[in-house]
Amino acid sequence: MRCPFCKEDKDKVVDSRSSEGGRIVRRRRLCLACQRRFTTYERAEDSIKLTVVKKDGSRVPYDRQRIIAGVQKACYKRPISLKQIEDLAEEVEEEIFRRQGQEVSSRFIGEETITRLRKLDKVAYVRYASVYKEFADPDQFVSEAQELKQHPQDPDGQQKLFRE
Numbered sequence: 001m002r003c004p005f006c007k008e009d010k011d012k013v014v015d016s017r018s019s020e021g022g023r024i025v026r027r028r029r030l031c032l033a034c035q036r037r038f039t040t041y042e043r044a045e046d047s048i049k050l051t052v053v054k055k056d057g058s059r060v061p062y063d064r065q066r067i068i069a070g071v072q073k074a075c076y077k078r079p080i081s082l083k084q085i086e087d088l089a090e091e092v093e094e095e096i097f098r099r100q101g102q103e104v105s106s107r108f109i110g111e112e113t114i115t116r117l118r119k120l121d122k123v124a125y126v127r128y129a130s131v132y133k134e135f136a137d138p139d140q141f142v143s144e145a146q147e148l149k150q151h152p153q154d155p156d157g158q159q160k161l162f163r164e
C-alpha cells in the first residue's frame with residue numbers, strides 16, 4: 001500500500017480489526033520508509049445486501065442508522081452517549097450477521113436491540129418497548145415498568161416516561 005505521506009510502497013500492518021459486523025476490515029499500517037502510520041479500510045466488493053422483513057411482510061434494505069435512530073429516541077435526555085448507542089447498534093448488527101442469512105426480521109432486530117438497551121438504561125428500555133412493542137417477554141416488560149414506577153432511577157425520567 002502506497003504511503004500517503006512519502007508515497008513509498010513499503011509498509012507493514014501493525015493492527016487489524018473488523019467492524020460493521022465483519023464487513024469492513026480496518027488496518028493500521030506503518031510505513032517502513034518514513035515510519036509514519038496510516039489506516040486503510042477494506043470492504044468486500046459485493047457486501048451482503050441484507051433485507052429487513054417487517055411485520056406486515058414488506059421489505060426494506062437494512063440500514064444500521066435505523067437502529068441508532070430508534071435507540072436515540074428512547075435515550076432522549078438520558079445519560080447515554082452517542083458512542084454507547086453506536087456500540088449497541090454495532091453489537092446488534094454483529095448478531096444479525098452471525099445468525100441471519102440474506103433476510104432478517106424487524107422483530108429479531110427489535111429483540112436484539114431491546115435486550116441490550118435493558119442493560120444500558122431502564123428508562124430507555126421501557127420507552128423503547130412501549131414504542132416498538134417488539135420485546136421478547138411482555139411479562140418481564142410489565143414487571144420492569146412497575147418496578148421503575150415504584151423505584152424510579154431519577155424522578156424526572158419517571159415522570160416523562162410515557163409522555164413523549
Ligand SMILES: [Zn+2]
Nearest residue numbers: 003006031034
Ligand atoms: Zn511513508
